[in-house]
Amino acid sequence: MIQTDDQTLMAQQCVGKLRGILLEAGKVHSPEDYSKMAAPILLEIQQRDQGILDYLSREIEHPLAS
Numbered sequence: 627m628i629q630t631d632d633q634t635l636m637a638q639q640c641v642g643k644l645r646g647i648l649l650e651a652g653k654v655h656s657p658e659d660y661s662k663m664a665a666p667i668l669l670e671i672q673q674r675d676q677g678i679l680d681y682l683s684r685e686i687e688h689p690l691a692s
Contacts, residue, residue: 628681637674644671 628634644667652660 628677634678634681637678641671641674641678
């Protein structure tokens with residue numbers, strides 16, 4: 627669970643690197659091999675993206691008392 631802005635930035639960087647890995651892997655692997663190796667990476671990207679969205683939407687879900 628992301629709890630700070632710094633963790634959010636790190637998660638975004640990680641997602642970017644994972645996407646880069648998949649882009650490069652798609653160039654050198656057969657569709658079948660790519661599908662097998664990409665599945666867990668895509669799940670990781672999805673989970674990290676959800677964590678980022680959860681953190682960024684925290685103010686919407688729990689507005690600060692004024």
